[in-house]
Amino acid sequence: MKNPIPPATTTPAREPRSPLARAAALAVASAAMLLTGAAQAHGPQDHARAAGPVAKEQKAWGIAGDAAIATRTLHVDMDDRMRFTPDRLSVREGETVRIAVRNLGQVRHEFVLGTEAVLREHAEMMRRFPDMEHDEPWMAHVDPGQTGTLVWTFNRAGTFDFGCLLPGHYEAGMVGRIDVTSRGDSQ
Numbered sequence: 001m002k003n004p005i006p007p008a009t010t011t012p013a014r015e016p017r018s019p020l021a022r023a024a025a026l027a028v029a030s031a032a033m034l035l036t037g038a039a040q041a042h043g044p045q046d047h048a049r050a051a052g053p054v055a056k057e058q059k060a061w062g063i064a065g066d067a068a069i070a071t072r073t074l075h076v077d078m079d080d081r082m083r084f085t086p087d088r089l090s091v092r093e094g095e096t097v098r099i100a101v102r103n104l105g106q107v108r109h110e111f112v113l114g115t116e117a118v119l120r121e122h123a124e125m126m127r128r129f130p131d132m133e134h135d136e137p138w139m140a141h142v143d144p145g146q147t148g149t150l151v152w153t154f155n156r157a158g159t160f161d162f163g164c165l166l167p168g169h170y171e172a173g174m175v176g177r178i179d180v181t182s183r184g185d186s187q
């Protein structure tokens with residue numbers, strides 16, 4: 001008998017690994033996740049978004065809006081000085097607005113809504129994985145000379161940010177602020 005080893009049916013390789021090997025495996029796994037899952041891998045509730053129509057997912061800064069009920073259009077320009085014009089927007093809680101983002105520059109820019117913390121984290125990831133593809137209803141990627149549009153319902157009061165998260169842009173100051181005034185604050 002040359003083969004005393006029983007067929008490995010249900011014996012998973014679970015021998016302890018060195019912390020280094022584990023860290024390396026983890027890094028590879030999370031890199032793969034970032035590259036394939038892109039922005040969807042940002043939060044626990046972001047997993048397994050089905051293909052097809054955009055799922056409306058409540059975020060801290062609001063939720064995807066219906067173009068049909070958008071009450072107005074906010075216009076924002078982006079340029080290669082890494083600036084948004086205007087860089088300050090104001091809406092009322094509950095408002096659904098269209099945001100038309102025009103790229104006046106020679107390079108691609110993007111408009112991404114979020115909290116300051118989320119944008120900072122996302123920008124950091126973009127620096128590590130510059131080719132990361134991502135597309136969500138709270139962002140618009142705009143090629144030079146083009147205008148991108150997003151429709152968003154600001155159903156959470158607060159102060160939020162928008163930024164261009166292409167590598168280096170956010171760090172160069174390509175960020176703006178949006179104030180969502182609470183229903184209770186209106187006169």
Ligand SMILES: [Cu+2]
Nearest residue numbers: 109110164169
């Ligand atoms: Cu940019």
